[in-house]
Amino acid sequence: MGGRPCIRGMRVTVGTLLGLMARGRTHAEILAASPYLEPGDLQAALEYAAWRAQALDVPLANAE
Numbered sequence: 917m918g919g920r921p922c923i924r925g926m927r928v929t930v931g932t933l934l935g936l937m938a939r940g941r942t943h944a945e946i947l948a949a950s951p952y953l954e955p956g957d958l959q960a961a962l963e964y965a966a967w968r969a970q971a972l973d974v975p976l977a978n979a980e
Contacts, residue, residue: 917929921964923953923957923960923961924957926952928950928952928953928957930961930964930965933946933953933957933958933961934961934962934965937958937961937962943955943958946958
């Protein structure tokens with residue numbers, strides 16, 4: 917998957933799940949469309965995104 921983080925080694929990326937949730941899909945809808953996923957997979961995607969958001973330092977443009 918090009919080095920992108922995946923769920924439990926499957927070919928489902930964290931970004932795919934986050935994108936679905938960001939577009940308003942419910943956990944129930946995602947799980948119904950992807951029966952190989954488990955509820956904990958969605959929680960793991962959110963936890964990973966939160967961890968990555970805290971771990972990255974984003975340089976700010978110089979205000980001068």
